[in-house]
Amino acid sequence: MSGAILRLLPVLPLAALLGGCMTAREAMTARLEVAAPACAAAPSMAPASAMTQKKKDAPFEATIRFSDAAACVTDAAGNKGVYAVVDLPAGEAGRIVTVTSYAMGQTIFSPRLEFRDAQGALVREVGRGDFMFSGTSLQVQVRQREGERFLVIASDGGSVGKTVEQIQATRVSSGTMVGAVYVPINYGVEGKSQLIFAHNGEVTTTLAPVPKAD
Amino acid sequence: MRRVNWAVAALVAVVLSACQTMEQVPYDRASAGNIKTINIVTPKAPDRPAVVLAATVGQSFGLIGALVDAGMQSNRESDFEAAMKTQNFAGNDAFMRHLDGALTSGGYTPAHYSVTREKQGFLKAYPKGADVQGDAHLDIVMYYGYIASGMATPYRPFVSVNAKLVRASDNALLMQKSVFYNPLNGAPENTVTIAPDPAYEFADFDALTADPAKAAKGLDTAIEQVATAMGTLLK
Numbered sequence: 001m002s003g004a005i006l007r008l009l010p011v012l013p014l015a016a017l018l019g020g021c022m023t024a025r026e027a028m029t030a031r032l033e034v035a036a037p038a039c040a041a042a043p044s045m046a047p048a049s050a051m052t053q054k055k056k057d058a059p060f061e062a063t064i065r066f067s068d069a070a071a072c073v074t075d076a077a078g079n080k081g082v083y084a085v086v087d088l089p090a091g092e093a094g095r096i097v098t099v100t101s102y103a104m105g106q107t108i109f110s111p112r113l114e115f116r117d118a119q120g121a122l123v124r125e126v127g128r129g130d131f132m133f134s135g136t137s138l139q140v141q142v143r144q145r146e147g148e149r150f151l152v153i154a155s156d157g158g159s160v161g162k163t164v165e166q167i168q169a170t171r172v173s174s175g176t177m178v179g180a181v182y183v184p185i186n187y188g189v190e191g192k193s194q195l196i197f198a199h200n201g202e203v204t205t206t207l208a209p210v211p212k213a214d
Numbered sequence: 215m216r217r218v219n220w221a222v223a224a225l226v227a228v229v230l231s232a233c234q235t236m237e238q239v240p241y242d243r244a245s246a247g248n249i250k251t252i253n254i255v256t257p258k259a260p261d262r263p264a265v266v267l268a269a270t271v272g273q274s275f276g277l278i279g280a281l282v283d284a285g286m287q288s289n290r291e292s293d294f295e296a297a298m299k300t301q302n303f304a305g306n307d308a309f310m311r312h313l314d315g316a317l318t319s320g321g322y323t324p325a326h327y328s329v330t331r332e333k334q335g336f337l338k339a340y341p342k343g344a345d346v347q348g349d350a351h352l353d354i355v356m357y358y359g360y361i362a363s364g365m366a367t368p369y370r371p372f373v374s375v376n377a378k379l380v381r382a383s384d385n386a387l388l389m390q391k392s393v394f395y396n397p398l399n400g401a402p403e404n405t406v407t408i409a410p411d412p413a414y415e416f417a418d419f420d421a422l423t424a425d426p427a428k429a430a431k432g433l434d435t436a437i438e439q440v441a442t443a444m445g446t447l448l449k
Contacts, residue, residue, distance in 0.1 A: 186269035188364020
């Protein structure tokens, strides 16, 4: 076995452990203002993004990248925010809708949701306070209800510009060869991430059936 | 031996939390039925906080190193348990108190039912009978304590909760979620994570036991935040 491969061996378990859980995304500069001078009072359902499946039986998925070109809407408090609409595929109620806003460097889209019916009428709101962190992502999981056809993902103007700092502890597994013996070496590190809630970022929505209980 | 098992379980829980595989099922209050009273069955939890040093020198020396580590961890936990007793702090009681508060804030009436839990994980069956209150049973598996990722990093509180809510009338699954406060090695997919409060940081184990009031407050704050997150999940 070559020396290069031997040197790689110690980090493979950690890479495997973290590789399946964490995906770093490109950095974006936080956009803290909505560029448009005026925004609509209610979102338009057209055009809505379609959800697709990577393969049969896989969850439906749609990823939206919010940028300066996104349409904007004014919320009940008068705050402006950008929005996009996802067309939820037909199916039985009760499916799990997972909405995840990913950190793009230090920038993270600050989301709120509206479920609307086939005519575009508001059925249910999921506020910014219902989103909680999952690592460095903001996420909410809800069950789709009868009649909910469109999902509006909007930036929450009230929280944009606020920041949060997160501490993340990591146990790193490494090692070295001592003669013919591999000696594992483990050590701990800590990292800090500062996130700023913004009108831009990347949000993925998935729609999946309820899994079997453990 | 039981305490060593809990220590091993806690270490496994925090180290593997990044990729744990429990399916995550959100709650929908509107379709759950008329859930007003939630019966919290006795949570599965250790009787004392874990004090985990996630990366040790002993891990480089096989079984002998593991035995040495287990002994040192047990000693740390005994010392920390004594320190918490000086503060009259019990993590299980704190969790129940905060969870009751979170449920009440959410418009539920909390109830409690005492069960003896021998095995790890969720209960296989839930209590029935005239003495059992509640429209749904909330089953909790919790680990908690302090963790340092290595010898050069500080101790901070950690809490790990797996929660399952089942409807009392037909045992239908209403919710199954995990909440991690200060998880080691990243975020479990679709679970809730809470970053540690930087106010509760202890350079080493001696610093942790030197200020038991602050250590207890740090753990209580962590447990409260996890209970609050549970309340949000049950909105």
